[in-house]
Amino acid sequence: MQFNTQDTIVALATPMGVGAIAVIRLSGQDALVIANTIFKGKNLEKQASHTLHFGTIIDGDVLIDEVLLSLFVAPQSYTKQNVVEISCHGSNYIIETIIKLCIKNGARAAKPGEFTLRAFLNGGLDLSQAEAVADLIASGSKSSHQLALQQMRGGFSNELKNLREQLVYFASMIELELDFGEEDVEFANRDQLKKLILNISKVIARLIHSFEMGNVLKNGVPVAIVGKPNVGKSTLLNVFLNEERAIVSEIAGTTRDTIEDEITLSGVRFRFIDTAGIRQTTDVIEAKGVERTFEKIKQAAVVLYLFDPRETPEAELLQITADLKQTNPNNSKLLLVVNKADDETVNASLNLFANANDFIFISAKEKTNIDILQDALIKAASINSINTDEVIVSNIRHLEALQKTETALNSVLYGIDNPVTSDFLVTDIKQALYFIGEITGEITTDDLLETIFSKFCIGK
Amino acid sequence: MQFNTQDTIVALATPMGVGAIAVIRLSGQDALVIANTIFKGKNLEKQASHTLHFGTIIDGDVLIDEVLLSLFVAPQSYTKQNVVEISCHGSNYIIETIIKLCIKNGARAAKPGEFTLRAFLNGGLDLSQAEAVADLIASGSKSSHQLALQQMRGGFSNELKNLREQLVYFASMIELELDFGEEDVEFANRDQLKKLILNISKVIARLIHSFEMGNVLKNGVPVAIVGKPNVGKSTLLNVFLNEERAIVSEIAGTTRDTIEDEITLSGVRFRFIDTAGIRQTTDVIEAKGVERTFEKIKQAAVVLYLFDPRETPEAELLQITADLKQTNPNNSKLLLVVNKADDETVNASLNLFANANDFIFISAKEKTNIDILQDALIKAASINSINTDEVIVSNIRHLEALQKTETALNSVLYGIDNPVTSDFLVTDIKQALYFIGEITGEITTDDLLETIFSKFCIGK
Numbered sequence: 025m026q027f028n029t030q031d032t033i034v035a036l037a038t039p040m041g042v043g044a045i046a047v048i049r050l051s052g053q054d055a056l057v058i059a060n061t062i063f064k065g066k067n068l069e070k071q072a073s074h075t076l077h078f079g080t081i082i083d084g085d086v087l088i089d090e091v092l093l094s095l096f097v098a099p100q101s102y103t104k105q106n107v108v109e110i111s112c113h114g115s116n117y118i119i120e121t122i123i124k125l126c127i128k129n130g131a132r133a134a135k136p137g138e139f140t141l142r143a144f145l146n147g148g149l150d151l152s153q154a155e156a157v158a159d160l161i162a163s164g165s166k167s168s169h170q171l172a173l174q175q176m177r178g179g180f181s182n183e184l185k186n187l188r189e190q191l192v193y194f195a196s197m198i199e200l201e202l203d204f205g206e207e208d209v210e211f212a213n214r215d216q217l218k219k220l221i222l223n224i225s226k227v228i229a230r231l232i233h234s235f236e237m238g239n240v241l242k243n244g245v246p247v248a249i250v251g252k253p254n255v256g257k258s259t260l261l262n263v264f265l266n267e268e269r270a271i272v273s274e275i276a277g278t279t280r281d282t283i284e285d286e287i288t289l290s291g292v293r294f295r296f297i298d299t300a301g302i303r304q305t306t307d308v309i310e311a312k313g314v315e316r317t318f319e320k321i322k323q324a325a326v327v328l329y330l331f332d333p334r335e336t337p338e339a340e341l342l343q344i345t346a347d348l349k350q351t352n353p354n355n356s357k358l359l360l361v362v363n364k365a366d367d368e369t370v371n372a373s374l375n376l377f378a379n380a381n382d383f384i385f386i387s388a389k390e391k392t393n394i395d396i397l398q399d400a401l402i403k404a405a406s407i408n409s410i411n412t413d414e415v416i417v418s419n420i421r422h423l424e425a426l427q428k429t430e431t432a433l434n435s436v437l438y439g440i441d442n443p444v445t446s447d448f449l450v451t452d453i454k455q456a457l458y459f460i461g462e463i464t465g466e467i468t469t470d471d472l473l474e475t476i477f478s479k480f481c482i483g484k
Numbered sequence: 485m486q487f488n489t490q491d492t493i494v495a496l497a498t499p500m501g502v503g504a505i506a507v508i509r510l511s512g513q514d515a516l517v518i519a520n521t522i523f524k525g526k527n528l529e530k531q532a533s534h535t536l537h538f539g540t541i542i543d544g545d546v547l548i549d550e551v552l553l554s555l556f557v558a559p560q561s562y563t564k565q566n567v568v569e570i571s572c573h574g575s576n577y578i579i580e581t582i583i584k585l586c587i588k589n590g591a592r593a594a595k596p597g598e599f600t601l602r603a604f605l606n607g608g609l610d611l612s613q614a615e616a617v618a619d620l621i622a623s624g625s626k627s628s629h630q631l632a633l634q635q636m637r638g639g640f641s642n643e644l645k646n647l648r649e650q651l652v653y654f655a656s657m658i659e660l661e662l663d664f665g666e667e668d669v670e671f672a673n674r675d676q677l678k679k680l681i682l683n684i685s686k687v688i689a690r691l692i693h694s695f696e697m698g699n700v701l702k703n704g705v706p707v708a709i710v711g712k713p714n715v716g717k718s719t720l721l722n723v724f725l726n727e728e729r730a731i732v733s734e735i736a737g738t739t740r741d742t743i744e745d746e747i748t749l750s751g752v753r754f755r756f757i758d759t760a761g762i763r764q765t766t767d768v769i770e771a772k773g774v775e776r777t778f779e780k781i782k783q784a785a786v787v788l789y790l791f792d793p794r795e796t797p798e799a800e801l802l803q804i805t806a807d808l809k810q811t812n813p814n815n816s817k818l819l820l821v822v823n824k825a826d827d828e829t830v831n832a833s834l835n836l837f838a839n840a841n842d843f844i845f846i847s848a849k850e851k852t853n854i855d856i857l858q859d860a861l862i863k864a865a866s867i868n869s870i871n872t873d874e875v876i877v878s879n880i881r882h883l884e885a886l887q888k889t890e891t892a893l894n895s896v897l898y899g900i901d902n903p904v905t906s907d908f909l910v911t912d913i914k915q916a917l918y919f920i921g922e923i924t925g926e927i928t929t930d931d932l933l934e935t936i937f938s939k940f941c942i943g944k
Contacts, residue, residue: 036503037503037504037505037574038498038499038503038504038505038506038507038574039498039499039500039501039502039503039506039574040499040501040503041499041500041501042499042621042622042941043496043497043498043499043500043621043941043943043944044497044498044509044599044621044941044942044943044944045497045498045507045943045944046498046499047498047505047507047571049504074535074536074537074538075534075535075536076534076535076536076554076555076556077534078534087633087637088633089620089633090636090637092554094536094552094554095536096536109571111507111569113617113620113621114497114498114499114621115620115621115622115623115624115629116624117623117624117625117626117628117629118620118623118629121626121629139504157573160549160573160575160578161502161503161504161573161574161575162502162575163575163577163578164575164576164577165577166577166581168577169575169577169578169581173547173548173549176550177547177550481502481503481504481574482504483503483504483505484503484504484505
């Protein structure tokens with residue numbers, strides 16, 4: 025293992041920017057000694073873990089700030105090392121000065137994710153839990169948050185660990201057979217093994233299948249709003265965005281940067297795909313634009329077709345809905361939404377269109393029936409609520425490892441049903457064990473760890 | 485007093501944005517009760533002050549996050565009330581959810597500066613110290629930081645308190661005289677009073693005078709870089725900015741938003757004033773531009789005249805420097821800087837210009853002699869280092885109160901030297917006491933407090 029966990033690392037743990045306070049984190053065997061050198065107050069090395077101490081940070085004779093120190097004595101900390109958190113005033117000048125001072129006194133600037141890496145290397149978290157920490161910080165909706173929290177709490181790991189233990193048992197039994205060489209004994213009951221493998225395959229298949237929902241929960245449900253130019257696509261999107269902003273701004277001081285094309289409805293994140301208008305055309309260039317729109321529609325989980333029935337004859341509507349369904353027959357749900365729906369258009373629609381009862385009538389401008397449309401969107405996304413008891417995979421690295429596990433398990437099954445020697449069988453089982461171990465971190469390489477932790481923010 | 489300090493307030497104390505952790509602060513008599521309701525872990529009401537507790541935040545059955553709680557039991561806290569700081573994962577979703585949960589359980593969203601307002605109202609800080617907290621957070625350079633820190637530590641208040649006490653003594657003595665009505669007794673020795681008033685006036689005058697430097701330290705030294713078009717003004721500014729960026733980026737993760745026209749040299753902030761080029765012209769429109777440039781130069785504490793001696797005859801240089809000096813005879817120092825200074829131009833300058841020995845020869849492009857120019861800038865700004873023993877005023881509100889104090893003191897002096905009755909004298913002394921009290925907060929109005937604290941960030 026190339027990672028040094030013996031030295032003491034330091035980093036800002038709170039976001040950059042002006043705030044009331046900032047927290048600087050030190051972790052390592054010298055954390056208390058370094059903090060003690062720059063702290064005027066009690067002798068930190070004589071204090072109990074999980075205590076708070078008021079005092080000043082000094083650089084020789086120069087006063088830097090009045091601070092509160094949080095003390096965590098190894099192994100009672102996130103990293104299982106000595107940890108000191110310095111809560112100072114939230115000025116960039118003070119933050120920089122204190123970090124420089126820590127470095128001058130023997131600390132090293134932490135790399136992204138290095139605190140969590142240490143927590144993993146010291147056994148505080150397994151790898152999928154560590155990855156969930158980054159997801160938790162990035163989570164912007166109730167569903168992605170619950171997903172990450174469940175993974176961080178070990179839901180995912182526990183399910184895999186249990187499977188892995190059963191497989192390890194069989195692998196050792198078959199290896200025992202190999203020790204007996206030519207004697208043709210069978211310690212591992214092949215029927216029981218087959219039953220276990222089928223059982224595991226079922227669980228793995230379910231986890232693989234859960235990724236579809238996990239990915240949507242984590243990254244947002246892709247929705248395409250499609251319609252002719254000027255039918256009110258932008259107005260509708262703005263109505264959604266404003267509703268969200270209103271909710272967010274209820275909590276003073278916590279307004280956030282809104283990503284213009286993402287909204288959260290009932291805790292589920294929806295990601296809107298920008299599309300050009302579509303209509304039947306003979307113009308070559310315009311046809312290209314329509315083609316691109318259909319390409320984008322393929323990525324959508326929900327297609328919201330917005331139209332004005334007075335400008336869309338039934339034949340055209342039928343043609344377009346048929347086109348939309350054909351574009352994405354498997355994944356997309358289609359919502360037919362009538363915008364600018366005053367009484368007149370509603371009545372006209374009910375008379376003119378055979379399927380008008382399936383229409384959702386809204387007015388984006390007047391903000392009428394937006395709640396009905398939101399309910400329809402959530403229903404179309406097939407995510408009513410997340411079952412927190414069920415493990416959902418949302419990490420593409422995990423998905424790949426699970427798929428490799430599945431392949432290895434299929435080889436094991438083939439080996440059981442066919443005249444394959446025990447050493448081949450044990451190799452296939454070990455392959456499966458390897459890929460499961462990659463998820464929880466029982467099997468790691470330095471490259472893998474670097475890839476995972478480099479995606480973290482500094483200070484975590 | 486209209487301010488309610490009995491309820492419990494909640495706010496995010498760290499900056500918005502994604503970071504490893506975020507800190508949510510609760511203050512009020514119910515802080516522990518509210519935290520206990522949403523916290524699964526130890527019973528917080530039974531824990532000692534200044535302790536840290538790991539557990540989870542829950543909303544009924546729903547898990548929100550794993551957190552660390554910092555406990556401060558009244559009066560051992562910043563606000564002198566019960567305070568709980570919730571250190572959670574730095575996701576906007578989690579922050580919003582926890583703040584909403586606190587509000588649901590009886591807390592109220594804090595107004596800007598409300599924590600510090602409570603600290604002031606409960607006697608933890610006086611008013612000038614409270615104001616210094618906001619300055620400290622906003623401080624972006626060593627000098628403005630030291631200034632704010634000194635004020636927060638009470639340097640400013642202590643000096644004023646001492647003066648005020650002496651004045652209060654004399655006011656009470658003169659009031660005693662009034663009680664004796666017609667008896668013509670004199671409890672307050674007028675010679676001693678005059679000596680005290682003169683003494684106080686001297687201190688007040690020094691504090692007023694210190695504002696000039698205080699303002700510069702707090703807001704940056706205004707510098708005008710002046711010169712003909714294409715003489716290299718932008719290149720020079722970029723050289724300065726890059727030097728600063730290099731220093732800042734040494735500390736991984738603490739890069740800050742650079743304000744394009746401000747730099748910090750040796751801990752002093754310089755604020756560059758953008759000017760159009762100046763040259764003698766007969767064109768009316770261009771002459772207007774030059775006029776505006778001279779207007780801006782009036783605001784500068786230092787004028788840096790950048791020129792190429794090969795394109796600037798001595799007569800022209802003399803005329804321009806005379807113009808510059810005349811524009812701002814009191815405040816500005818003038819630095820004559822030769823840019824693109826290879827050996828040839830240096831030699832030519834020494835031969836052609838009588839005052840060439842005063843020139844600073846640099847090459848912005850080659851980055852030569854930039855350190856010499858920086859030293860000259862700092863010297864011209866008359867700020868070598870801040871004497872931390874000496875109290876410096878940097879707040880315009882304080883300046884105004886000091887100026888009013890000075891006027892009142894002059895009236896007292898007039899009253900001593902002229903046949904003025906004791907009741908007039910005591911009124912003038914009380915005026916002076918009032919204005920000094922406005923600075924430290926012994927005299928406040930709700931309006932004043934609202935104005936001061938509304939400038940704070942939320943969470944402080």
